[in-house]
Structure formats: structure tokens, C-alpha cells
Amino acid sequence: METPENEKFRDSIATVTEEGKRAWIFPKKPSGKFYTYRKYVSYFLLTVLLVSPFIKINGNQLMLFNVLERRFNILGYPFWPQDFYIFVIMMIIAVVFIIFFTAAFGRIFCGWICPQTIFMEMVFRRVEYWIDGDRGAQIRLDKQPWNAEKIRKRVLKWVIFFLISFIIANVFLAYLIGSDRLLRYIGEGPMEHMSTLFSLLVFTGVFYFIFAWFREQVCIIACPYGRLQGVLLDNKSIVVAYDHKRGEKEKGRAKFRKNEDREASGKGDCIDCFQCVHVCPTGIDIRNGTQLECINCTACMDACDSIMEAVNLPKGLIRYASEENIEKKAKFEFTPRLKGYTAVLIILVGVLVGLLFLRSDVEANILRLPGQLYEHKDNNMISNVFTYKLLNKTTMERRDIHFKLKSPKGEIHTVKQGEIIVPAQGLAEGTLFIEINASALSGDKNKVVIEVYSGDQLIETTRATFLGPRSFK
Ligand code: SF4
Ligand code: SF4
DSSP states (O other), X not given: XXXXXXXXXXXXXXXXXXXXXBOOOOOOOOOSHHHHHHXXXXXXXXXXXXXXXXXXXXXXXXXXXETTTTEEEETTEEXXXXXXHHXXXXXXXXXXXXXXXHHHHTTHHHHHTOHHXXXXXXXXXXXXXXXHOSHHHHHHHHHSOSOHHHHHHHHHHHHHHHHHHHHHHHHHHHHHHOHHHHHHXXXXXXXXXXXXXXXXXXXXXXXXXXXXXXTTHIIIIXXXXXXXXXXXXXXXXXXXXXXXXXXXXXXXXXXXXXXXXXXXXXXXXXXXXXXXXXXXXXXOOXXXXXXXXXXXXXXXXXXXXXXXXXXXXXXXXXXXXXXXXHHHOOOOOOOHXXXXXXXXXXXXXXXXXXXXXXXXXXXXXXXXXXXXXXXXXXXGEEEEEEEEEEEEOSSSOBOSEEEEEEESSOEEEESSOSOOOBOTTOEEEEEEEEEEEGGXXXXXXXXXXXXXXXXTEEEEEEEEEEEOOSOOO
């Protein structure tokens, strides 16, 4: 079936020519109210992103994603492999939150928060405007032969891009291996840590490739979140939208003529100036409707508002609006779908809070020694041998560790002589005996509750299975 004329724009993407080659986008430098707000948001987020690995709370790095050693810190809260279920729930909450937000407010995350957009539009693109100039100058420079000016500008830009990529790669590494280790490696010199240096250069190369060449194609082609828009958005979602009713009216869009009575002429408010297209970093024409490529960056809103101001027409021809709002002037509605997402979010957050509350700083694992039964001792005492593993998830050493049998009544003897210490973020292992009078046992398998103390402080309560004779009579 042939694509209708007004849908033909969906058959191609702006970054690829008809011959299948890369079509370079030269977006006009944005300016205006929303761009100013986005700059402030991005300064804040860039600061957070760059300093987070270097801030510590109670000795824990604020944000750490050490995949290799399976250690994660979120907001200074350490997660060990044993806490992975909490980490997974947090990730699910983040995904549901983004889905909820997308259903309500479209791809707002992409335009305002996504690190790809922030680095691309607020760092690399601004360096480009500074060196190459605005859209017109960039197009001219691109077409120009390799003369002294072009070589100087290109080399300067590529060197600066490489240096920024190198800084980003270092910060990225600080998230992965920890800032302490990174700073130590830097202090000891890169030659001492060739494999880390190699990783650093690979990351630098990847970031350089993305921001110097691949650019908006990350959002258009590679990003899985972008691909989800089709199922997440509906006609009630608020997105960056062109008010086609107002822009086209009965006679469609038309160029602006001085002193004309546009209202009486039946022409739409869109003066077909293409400023919204020229400013778009993904090269689309928002007047064609909501498109997969639109990252909701608001650059076209600013561009159109300044044109509307210049021709004395009301602003907001391109604005945050839902399809229903444009078609029927409908107000934002908290739809059953959004209510459903909210309910799921509330449940998940409740589960997370409960799990965080139950999570202990020191985790104890006490297991019966495999292959061992029980020993019947004097005075009708039954003895089982156990191994214990204590994992300290904090940055504080735990001293004077001892065990108490909470139920049933009995005694615990550790094999280790002297003080048991669990090092900060470390492990203590050993063997202990539990002795219980046979009369306190109720069968061959008995649940025992063991308390772990550090000095006078109860730090963990755990359970184990204690074996006894099948019958005592
Ligand atoms: S900037 Fe506004 S007036 Fe100009 S083409 Fe785009 S929608 Fe029309
Ligand atoms: S259409 Fe507008 S909001 Fe969407 S990416 Fe282009 S400039 Fe940004």
C-alpha cells in the first residue's frame, strides 16, 4: 500500500540521505525562555553527574556502580550482592516512574534530564557554536575546501572534544571502580595500571565517537527508550506539539506579508518560516505531528515563540500540549492508565521502604556443618556444629562480636579464641557449637534463633536448624 502524501515523512529519517549516506544536521543555536531554563537544569545536573563519585556519606561514595565487584552505592547507601533484590526493585521503580512520566508528559526526560542530550546540546554543541559559529557559518565551513581556517577550526574542535570525552571517561571510571581507586591510580601513574589506562582510552574513544560523530542518532536509532514511545504515548500525553488547528486554519500555512489581515484572510498562524525545523537537533519538522525522533527539547517552541512575537501573533503555536488539547481544547486528565501506574508505583515504593527497613548493616549466615549430625553429650546435652559468616556492609569496623541463643534455651561456644572482629566492608568467618538440653527439643529438626551482638548492641538476629534425636523417651 502506498504511503499517503502527508505521511511520507515517516518513510525516511532526517539524518540519512536518499542514497543512504549520513545527512549532517546543522541546528540553529537555540535561544529563548525554555532554552534558558534548560541551561539552568543542565548546569545543575552536570554538576551532580561530575561530582557524585567524589562525594562521600559515612565513608561511602555517593554513587558507585562497581559491576565487576558487584558493589553499588546509591545516595551513599551501599548495596552488596546480598541486597541485589533491593537494587532490582529500585531499578523497577525507576523504570515504572519513567513509563508513568512518559505516558503523562511524553519524552520530557530526553529533552531535560538525559545525560546524552545534556552533554550533546549543552556541552559539545555549545563548543561547536563557539568555534564554528551558528548554523549558516557551520554549513559554509562544511562546504569550504580544506584551507587554513577550516583546518584550524576542525583541529581545535576535535582536540577540545577529545579532552571533554577524556574527562567524561574519567568520571565514568570513578562511577565504575570508585573515585578513591581512580585517584590512587592517577597518583601512582598510568604506566603502573596499563589495563585501566586502556579501558579509559576505550571509554574516551566511545564518548568521542558518540558526541563528535554519532550524535542525535543515539536518540533516533539506538536508544531503546525512544523506540518505546509508540506504545507509551497516547492522545492525552503532553508533548511538544504544533497546534495545527491554529497554524493551518482553513487556508493552510502561508508566508507572512506586512500589513495583511491574517485573521480575515483565513490563513493559518504558521508563517512557514522554517525556524522550528532549522533549530531542531534531530532535523525533523514538528508540524508533521508527533514523531519518534522528537526528544522534546523545546528548541522549536522557543524559535516559534520568537517568530510569533516578531509578527505580532500569540505565542504558543508550538507548545506543550496533548493531541486532545489541540483538537478539543481538553484539559490535562489523570487517566485510568496513569492511575494504574501510580498504584503500581505506590506498591513498589512501599515494598522498597519495607525492605530497606528490614535490611541490616551486618548480615549473619549461620549454617550447620554439612555432613555432621549431632553429638549426645553428658547431662543430656545435644550439640551441633555450625559455620558462621558475618558480612559487614558498613564502613565501620564491628568489634567484640558474640552470639546468644534466643530460643530455645541453650549455649553457644565459638571455636575462635579471643575477640571476633568484622572489618569494615569485610567478612568474618568461623565455627561455633550450639548446645541445647534434649528436653528443650521437640523433634529431630528444631528451629533455633541466634542473636549476634557487637559489645552490648544487638546487630543481627538469624535462624538455623538444629538436629536432635528423633525421640528422647
Ligand atoms: S517556527 Fe512557527 S511559524 Fe515558523 S514554520 Fe515553525 S511553526 Fe511555522
Ligand atoms: S521537534 Fe522540537 S522539541 Fe522535538 S526535537 Fe525538534 S526541536 Fe526539539
